[in-house]
Amino acid sequence: MIPRPDRMELKGGGRVLWLPNPASPFVSFHGSLSAGVAAEAPGEEGVAEFLSRLLLSGTKHGTARRLSQSLEGRGATLEFHTAEDLLIFRGRTTRAAAGTAFGIAADCLSNPVIPAKEVERVRGELLTDIRRDRESTREHAEKELLARVFPSGHPYGRDPKGTEESVTSIEPRGLLEFHERCYRREGLIVSLAGDVDEGFVTSTVAKALESIPEGASPDAAPPPTPERPSAGFVDLPHKSQADIAIGLQSIPRNHPDYYDLNLANLLFGVIGMYGRLGASVREEKGLAYYSFARLRALRSGGHWSIVAGVNPVRLEDALRAISEELDRIRERPFTEEEIETGRLNQIGGLAVNLERNAEVAGALHGMELHGLGLDFLARYPEIVKGLGRESVQGAGERYIRKQDCSLVVAGPIGGRTFAL
Amino acid sequence: MTGSTHWVEHMLFKGGGKLAKGDIDRLISRIGGKFNGFTDKDWTMYYETVPAEHLETALFVEAERMRNAAFEPKEFDAERTVVISEREGSENQPEFLVEEELWGTAFHVHPYHWLPIGYKQDLEGMSRDSVYEWYRRWYAPNNALLILVGGFDPESAMGRIRTSFGPLAPERIPHGPRATEPIQSGERVSEIHKPGEVDYLEVGWKIPDWRHVDIAKLVILVGVLGGWRGFSLFASGGWTPRANRLYRGLVETKLASDARAGFELRLDPSLLSVSATLTRGVKHAELEKKLDAIVRKLKESPPSATEMGRARELVRAWNRYEVDGVTLQGFHIGQLEALGSRESFPQFLETVESVTPEDVREAAATYLVDSGRTTIRYHSEGAA
Numbered sequence: 001m002i003p004r005p006d007r008m009e010l011k012g013g014g015r016v017l018w019l020p021n022p023a024s025p026f027v028s029f030h031g032s033l034s035a036g037v038a039a040e041a042p043g044e045e046g047v048a049e050f051l052s053r054l055l056l057s058g059t060k061h062g063t064a065r066r067l068s069q070s071l072e073g074r075g076a077t078l079e080f081h082t083a084e085d086l087l088i089f090r091g092r093t094t095r096a097a098a099g100t101a102f103g104i105a106a107d108c109l110s111n112p113v114i115p116a117k118e119v120e121r122v123r124g125e126l127l128t129d130i131r132r133d134r135e136s137t138r139e140h141a142e143k144e145l146l147a148r149v150f151p152s153g154h155p156y157g158r159d160p161k162g163t164e165e166s167v168t169s170i171e172p173r174g175l176l177e178f179h180e181r182c183y184r185r186e187g188l189i190v191s192l193a194g195d196v197d198e199g200f201v202t203s204t205v206a207k208a209l210e211s212i213p214e215g216a217s218p219d220a221a222p223p224p225t226p227e228r229p230s231a232g233f234v235d236l237p238h239k240s241q242a243d244i245a246i247g248l249q250s251i252p253r254n255h256p257d258y259y260d261l262n263l264a265n266l267l268f269g270v271i272g273m274y275g276r277l278g279a280s281v282r283e284e285k286g287l288a289y290y291s292f293a294r295l296r297a298l299r300s301g302g303h304w305s306i307v308a309g310v311n312p313v314r315l316e317d318a319l320r321a322i323s324e325e326l327d328r329i330r331e332r333p334f335t336e337e338e339i340e341t342g343r344l345n346q347i348g349g350l351a352v353n354l355e356r357n358a359e360v361a362g363a364l365h366g367m368e369l370h371g372l373g374l375d376f377l378a379r380y381p382e383i384v385k386g387l388g389r390e391s392v393q394g395a396g397e398r399y400i401r402k403q404d405c406s407l408v409v410a411g412p413i414g415g416r417t418f419a420l
Numbered sequence: 421m422t423g424s425t426h427w428v429e430h431m432l433f434k435g436g437g438k439l440a441k442g443d444i445d446r447l448i449s450r451i452g453g454k455f456n457g458f459t460d461k462d463w464t465m466y467y468e469t470v471p472a473e474h475l476e477t478a479l480f481v482e483a484e485r486m487r488n489a490a491f492e493p494k495e496f497d498a499e500r501t502v503v504i505s506e507r508e509g510s511e512n513q514p515e516f517l518v519e520e521e522l523w524g525t526a527f528h529v530h531p532y533h534w535l536p537i538g539y540k541q542d543l544e545g546m547s548r549d550s551v552y553e554w555y556r557r558w559y560a561p562n563n564a565l566l567i568l569v570g571g572f573d574p575e576s577a578m579g580r581i582r583t584s585f586g587p588l589a590p591e592r593i594p595h596g597p598r599a600t601e602p603i604q605s606g607e608r609v610s611e612i613h614k615p616g617e618v619d620y621l622e623v624g625w626k627i628p629d630w631r632h633v634d635i636a637k638l639v640i641l642v643g644v645l646g647g648w649r650g651f652s653l654f655a656s657g658g659w660t661p662r663a664n665r666l667y668r669g670l671v672e673t674k675l676a677s678d679a680r681a682g683f684e685l686r687l688d689p690s691l692l693s694v695s696a697t698l699t700r701g702v703k704h705a706e707l708e709k710k711l712d713a714i715v716r717k718l719k720e721s722p723p724s725a726t727e728m729g730r731a732r733e734l735v736r737a738w739n740r741y742e743v744d745g746v747t748l749q750g751f752h753i754g755q756l757e758a759l760g761s762r763e764s765f766p767q768f769l770e771t772v773e774s775v776t777p778e779d780v781r782e783a784a785a786t787y788l789v790d791s792g793r794t795t796i797r798y799h800s801e802g803a804a
Contacts, residue, residue, distance in 0.1 A: 026737075026740050028744075064662070065663070068662035068663040068667075069663045069730065071663075072647065072661055072663040072730050072734060073663070073726070073729060073730045075733040075734055075738075075740075076737070077737075092741055094737070120674065121671070121672065121674050125671075125677040125678075125699075127700060128618055128677040128697060128698075128700060131617035131618050132697070135514070135800075136513070137512050238614060238615040238616070239511075239512045240508035240509075240511040241505065241509050241511070271445075271449045272446070273433070273445055279442070283441075283442070283498075284498075285498075286502050288502070289502055289503075309505060309508075309509045310505065311504070311505055311508060314501070341446065341450050344450045344451065344452060345452050348451045348452020348470075348474075351452070352452050352453055352454055352469050352470065352471060353454075356747075356748070357744055357745075359745070
């Protein structure tokens with residue numbers, strides 16, 4: 001029996017969800033504001049990520065050192081990250097330290113100061129990270145793929161970090177303007193799991209979060225327009241391995257076909273040691289250590305992709321094997337046994353994948369973000385049981401289309417080009 | 421041959437006995453479980469996390485592959501490219517190359533000299549029979565620990581364990597003397613030059629094995645130096661501690677974009693290491709000069725009461741966080757049992773609590789010394 005979480009709406013905007021685990025000695029939290037990459041206006045590329053990295057650099061009420069001393073002196077953690085649609089904050093704290101942790105989180109979100117010294121530190125950190133990503137065959141291939149799958153400039157196709165040029169030109173004024181416009185309570189969602197109850201949420205969490213300025217959230221990202229498939233090849237001659245990234249646009253999380261496609265994706269390249277794809281590319285042919293598929297369903301759209309790490313000499317073999325697996329979606333439909341295995345995996349996996357406080361908090365957050373309802377976890381097994389072979393197969397054929405996939409290969413490819 | 425143990429781990433997913441190839445995947449996936457294996461410097465671990473009512477399936481898998489893995493020659497050969505691919509994927513990361521160079525330079529005799537994945541030339545020449553012999557020698561119930569965490573009845577679980585593992589024959593486990601690393605008598609330095617855009621530094625100092633009384637002092641020393649992030653391998657995630665001397669001395673000053681300190685609990689004398697990613701334009705010498713000053717200060721004067729309190733609190737906090745969920749609890753208990761006994765861990769934590777500022781200074785003066793130091797400089801040269 002999966003318990004039902006509780007939910008509270010904050011005065012002036014914002015929602016808090018929680019699920020107690022009386023056996024746990026601490027609480028994990030997962031929060032967000034609608035201040036991700038999608039909130040960046042033209043010319044603001046990279047600002048969301050830059051600002052999120054500055055949030056622990058000081059507020060009107062405390063210096064960076066004071067913030068970190070207060071958190072770590074009480075054994076609490078707090079991190080900020082930027083995703084496509086959201087600014088995400090998460091951490092862990094004991095109940096005793098929660099007042100401090102949530103007070104600091106709310107203060108960072110409401111009253112950041114932008115010290116010039118810290119701006120330059122973060123700028124250096126971002127530039128280093130961008131260069132490091134460029135040197136990673138996998139990061140490079142995945143980022144390049146997204147840039148090809150989505151129309152130029154769409155937030156889902158951009159690296160949240162921005163480019164070297166954008167990071168170099170970001171000014172404190174632009175960061176403050178973004179904060180003023182986007183850090184608003186309407187889109188606030190905070191979920192908690194562990195040592196938590198209603199009294200704690202009211203007295204500690206809600207009280208702190210209600211100090212975040214009220215106001216409307218920025219608009220969601222526009223649904224991306226279709227993009228023609230293309231290919232890109234990045235030669236990194238000093239590397240040992242090449243990475244292949246293949247993918248196309250996909251559906252948003254609230255699309256009616258989501259559950260069918262999610263199951264098709266599971267069977268194709270996720271389950272066990274990575275589904276049909278892993279069975280062929282890794283287990284049968286020994287072409288790669290990792291070879292898997294991923295469905296990322298967001299607010300306004302999504303993407304589906306394959307990633308494989310391959311010895312450069314065997315790139316053609318690996319691409320042929322991947323291409324065959326993509327063809328097999330139509331040529332050898334999922335069997336009833338595969339579908340049943342997938343259904344059982346998703347139902348059984350519900351408990352297994354919610355064993356940690358952080359996992360529960362993340363799941364509650366997703367439920368609220370996508371409007372799935374407080375009974376979602378209880379309904380989920382029935383949703384999955386209702387997925388039939390035909391609908392799953394249909395979703396696989398509709399959304400995993402080889403002819404519409406873009407392809408990127410990054411690594412020591414010696415000037416070669418490839419095709420699916 | 422380096423990498424044998426890790427290769428064994430790969431082969432244990434490929435069937436044998438009552439398990440056909442792909443059965444482990446099918447059996448565990450069908451019940452919504454997760455599973456994997458890890459080869460560490462001191463131990464190899466396999467795990468399944470499954471819904472409680474399916475405990476028997478996990479026990480069946482582990483008992484069956486403990487003695488009956490097939491090591492089919494065809495499967496062994498097919499796995500060669502997979503293992504090499506794993507290594508090549510790691511080689512793509514400068515951090516892996518730095519880590520391999522650090523242990524390879526710091527240890528000349530002890531098997532900590534190489535990383536569990538092994539060297540490529542060994543992987544290319546590895547024979548099925550040698551790996552199979554390795555498996556048969558070490559994989560037996562009398563050389564294994566079985567950890568169960570979660571919703572089960574102990575008595576009934578023990579019955580199932582006896583049924584599953586009881587028939588497995590013990591093996592004569594070689595208990596010869598462990599390799600002892602000769603005492604290091606001077607700083608060792610190695611430079612890596614590769615094309616790229618980002619430079620790295622890692623410095624390691626020899627420290628004793630985990631049973632040594634000074635390990636508790638080193639826990640607090642690491643807390644003061646770089647912030648404590650737990651004992652377990654997988655618990656800390658991406659959290660960056662900031663209230664520590666490395667962050668303030670190297671990151672706030674823009675010499676490095678990140679810096680961390682840590683050590684793993686090891687059966688034999690090991691390394692405490694500091695690693696950093698250099699900010700563009702910063703030379704290794706500048707960073708090392710600052711690091712030397714930070715270390716010198718630790719050796720000269722005890723940490724403040726605030727630093728001590730913070731380090732202790734982080735240890736307490738991570739002791740809570742790193743046992744969140746049955747999987748991490750299993751990892752944690754398994755790690756402690758492989759080292760000795762989890763029974764002594766609470767006592768160890770009490771010892772950590774009792775560490776004094778002077779203990780930390782003394783530990784720094786004893787272990788953060790040039791005669792036990794290994795420095796690895798990774799130089800990126802020219803954008804590719």
